[in-house]
Amino acid sequence: xxxxxxxAAAYWKANVRLITWSLVVWALVSYGFAILLRPMLAGxxxxxxxxxxxxxxxxxxxxxxxIIFHYAWRLNKLDKEFGVEE
Amino acid sequence: MSQFAINLLFVGxxxxxxxGIAIWARAGSTKEFYVAGGxxxxxxxxxxxxADWMSAASFISMAGLIAAGxxxxxxxxxxxxxGYVLLAMLLAPYLRKFGKFTVxxxxxxxxxxxxxxxxxxxxxxxxxxxxxxxxxTGAGVAFSRxxxxxxxxxxxxxxxxxxxxxxxxxxxxxxxxQVAQYVVLIIAYTIPAVFISLQLTGNPIPMFGMFSTHxxxxxxxxxxxxxxxxxxxxxxxxxxxxxxxxMVLFTLSLMIGTAGLPHVIIRFFTVPKVADARWxxxxxxxxxxxxxxxxxxxxxxxxxxxxxxxYPDGPNxxxxxxxxxxxxxxxxxxxxxxxxxxxxxxxRIQMYNDANADFASTAEARGWxxxxxxxxxxxxxxxxxxxxxxxxxxxGLIAAGxIAAALSTAAGLLLAIxxxxxxxxxxxxxxxxxxEKGEMMAARISMAGAILLATYLGLNxxxxxxxxxxxxxxxxxxxxxxALMMGIFSKRVNDKGAIAGMLxxxxxxxxxxxxxxxxxxxxxxxxxxxxxxxxxxxxxxxxFGAVGAVINFAVAYAVSLSTxxxxxxxxxxxxxxxxxxxxxAALDH
Numbered sequence: 252x253x254x255x256x257x258x259a260a261a262y263w264k265a266n267v268r269l270i271t272w273s274l275v276v277w278a279l280v281s282y283g284f285a286i287l288l289r290p291m292l293a294g295x296x297x298x299x300x301x302x303x304x305x306x307x308x309x310x311x312x313x314x315x316x317x318i319i320f321h322y323a324w325r326l327n328k329l330d331k332e333f334g335v336e337e
Numbered sequence: 338m339s340q341f342a343i344n345l346l347f348v349g350x351x352x353x354x355x356x357g358i359a360i361w362a363r364a365g366s367t368k369e370f371y372v373a374g375g376x377x378x379x380x381x382x383x384x385x386x387x388a389d390w391m392s393a394a395s396f397i398s399m400a401g402l403i404a405a406g407x408x409x410x411x412x413x414x415x416x417x418x419x420g421y422v423l424l425a426m427l428l429a430p431y432l433r434k435f436g437k438f439t440v441x442x443x444x445x446x447x448x449x450x451x452x453x454x455x456x457x458x459x460x461x462x463x464x465x466x467x468x469x470x471x472x473x474t475g476a477g478v479a480f481s482r483x484x485x486x487x488x489x490x491x492x493x494x495x496x497x498x499x500x501x502x503x504x505x506x507x508x509x510x511x512x513x514x515q516v517a518q519y520v521v522l523i524i525a526y527t528i529p530a531v532f533i534s535l536q537l538t539g540n541p542i543p544m545f546g547m548f549s550t551h552x553x554x555x556x557x558x559x560x561x562x563x564x565x566x567x568x569x570x571x572x573x574x575x576x577x578x579x580x581x582x583x584m585v586l587f588t589l590s591l592m593i594g595t596a597g598l599p600h601v602i603i604r605f606f607t608v609p610k611v612a613d614a615r616w617x618x619x620x621x622x623x624x625x626x627x628x629x630x631x632x633x634x635x636x637x638x639x640x641x642x643x644x645x646x647x648y649p650d651g652p653n654x655x656x657x658x659x660x661x662x663x664x665x666x667x668x669x670x671x672x673x674x675x676x677x678x679x680x681x682x683x684x685r686i687q688m689y690n691d692a693n694a695d696f697a698s699t700a701e702a703r704g705w706x707x708x709x710x711x712x713x714x715x716x717x718x719x720x721x722x723x724x725x726x727x728x729x730x731x732x733g734l735i736a737a738g739x740i741a742a743a744l745s746t747a748a749g750l751l752l753a754i755x756x757x758x759x760x761x762x763x764x765x766x767x768x769x770x771x772x773e774k775g776e777m778m779a780a781r782i783s784m785a786g787a788i789l790l791a792t793y794l795g796l797n798x799x800x801x802x803x804x805x806x807x808x809x810x811x812x813x814x815x816x817x818x819x820a821l822m823m824g825i826f827s828k829r830v831n832d833k834g835a836i837a838g839m840l841x842x843x844x845x846x847x848x849x850x851x852x853x854x855x856x857x858x859x860x861x862x863x864x865x866x867x868x869x870x871x872x873x874x875x876x877x878x879x880x881f882g883a884v885g886a887v888i889n890f891a892v893a894y895a896v897s898l899s900t901x902x903x904x905x906x907x908x909x910x911x912x913x914x915x916x917x918x919x920x921x922a923a924l925d926h
Binding site for chain 2: 299303
């Protein structure tokens with residue numbers, strides 16, 4: 252029982268760490284590249300405008316998809332490692 | 338075959354499909370009615386969730402908003418997709434593990450309080466009802482334009498169709514009709530976009546075409562667009578915005594609001610396993626992205642198309658003569674959504690930014706006496722096939738697609754409302770002894786009641802319908818999302834903290850919105866004019882949901898820490914939703 256509890260706590264900690272890093276990327280592409288850091292990316296041209304514009308209208312959405320699939324893949328692996336899968 | 342007959346054929350065929358599915362997928366138990374039996378494949382659920390989420394606003398209005406605002410309105414693209422990242426990591430898998438039927442179910446059990454459950458039910462009903470109004474009126478507009486019936490008749494037809502498959506099929510019927518509706522709406526959206534992209538850039542994929550070379554001018558499409566709008570006194574299409582704080586908060590409010598919408602969350606209760614809920618959120622976003630990556634392309638290309646139609650030889654040469662206007666302008670003039678007024682009596686159509694003081698002298702030199710053409714943003718997507726001279730069947734497809742987008746979202750919302758009433762109010766608060774059969778009947782009756790209410794509100798829309806949609810997002814962001822997230826990620830937040838947090842988030846958001854938009858949206862009762870100068874730190878009322886969420890978190894923690902810890906069995910419950918193991922057992926309650 253004590254082992255079960257320690258195991259569950261370790262699993263949760265690993266999950267929270269994964270979520271935190273995923274959210275860093277999530278915020279970086281949307282609030283960062285697309286909005287706040289756009290002036291810094293203005294020098295990188297892409298199709299008649301700059302990289303920040305691309306992130307605002309397409310890049311962030313594509314990154315969001317990648318984040319979710321990466322998270323699902325990693326966490327499903329963690330489920331097995333910690334033996335907590337269904 | 339006339340255009341009317343083609344439209345009728347497409348819309349009729351799609352309805353026959355939905356009704357066929359309704360007959361095939363009748364719900365036999367409350368579990369089938371609320372969560373489609375819990376056996377929906379994650380990819381199928383992703384498709385259904387995409388249709389559930391993409392409403393008339395996404396299908397009809399969004400591209401028009403982006404076309405009008407350019408870069409500044411990218412907020413809608415990021416805000417309405419980024420919420421799925423939050424949903425996939427912070428809510429959906431754990432709520433699936435919890436394994437009950439509704440969102441208030443979790444809040445009521447986790448915070449061991451009827452008050453919390455009731456607060457959640459009230460938030461849910463306000464949000465969902467306001468949302469449904471927009472769907473019914475959207476369906477009404479599509480019907481009246483394409484099927485030549487009055488918009489009231491359109492709303493009644495839409496209500497009858499939803500009634501058939503939602504009341505009998507419940508979540509099971511809704512899920513499979515939503516899959517069909519997704520297919521119809523995505524085909525309808527993409528085909529015209531592909532043709533327009535080919536015409537303008539030679540690239541068949543709109544999302545790439547948008548960033549490639551404009552065939553006619555030989556330079557990038559967005560550069561050409563920037564030049565054309567600048568020549569007419571508008572802001573550059575790709576221009577940066579100055580109020581970045583507001584842009585960040587508005588995007589954040591849309592994201593948090595999306596993740597907190599109950600009709601979206603309950604869709605993840607239908608998949609067999611916790612791991613499936615994670616995958617399913619990813620698939621949902623893939624299916625949404627097919628439309629959301631096409632929308633900005635449609636927006637920029639349609640704006641350019643419209644302006645080059647009006648100024649065939651460039652903004653400095655004489656504009657298009659009114660008599661020579663294309664047929665699609667004539668059709669849409671009949672609906673009143675395009676209006677022309679010859680202010681300088683030259684018989685030509687001038688469209689420019691007459692609010693720009695710096696541009697006034699240029700306009701005067703060109704002999705212009707004010708903007709003469711007003712185009713409603715909403716017609717952009719619907720008129721697209723006509724603007725690009727596409728064959729009649731594409732127009733029929735757009736009609737079926739617009740109606741599918743409105744109906745699929747309406748059905749999802751109605752299910753969220755009826756399950757909150759029959760399951761949370763009747764079964765869990767008023768009459769816990771109700772039988773399975775009785776609860777089923779209660780669910781069907783409340784669904785029918787919700788449809789009647791939605792139809793009534795669609796026929797008599799309150800004047801504030803547009804603002805109310807913003808209210809729905811604000812409430813979702815400020816009330817439900819923080820409560821759900823704290824319920825999973827904190828063992829320390831107790832009943833008192835959660836209720837105080839939800840109320841603080843809800844009331845502060847309502848107060849801020851009402852201050853600028855009027856008490857209960859009654860115009861004239863606002864205490865401050867709704868202009869950027871008056872906004873607190875430049876935060877628009879539409880962006881306040883994110884601030885409300887922060888207030889909710891802060892109050893909930895402060896109150897919880899100064900009161901007692903939640904009981905041991907609640908802490909065990911939190912432990913249990915955090916791991917996928919044993920989800921099967923949790924489901925059979």
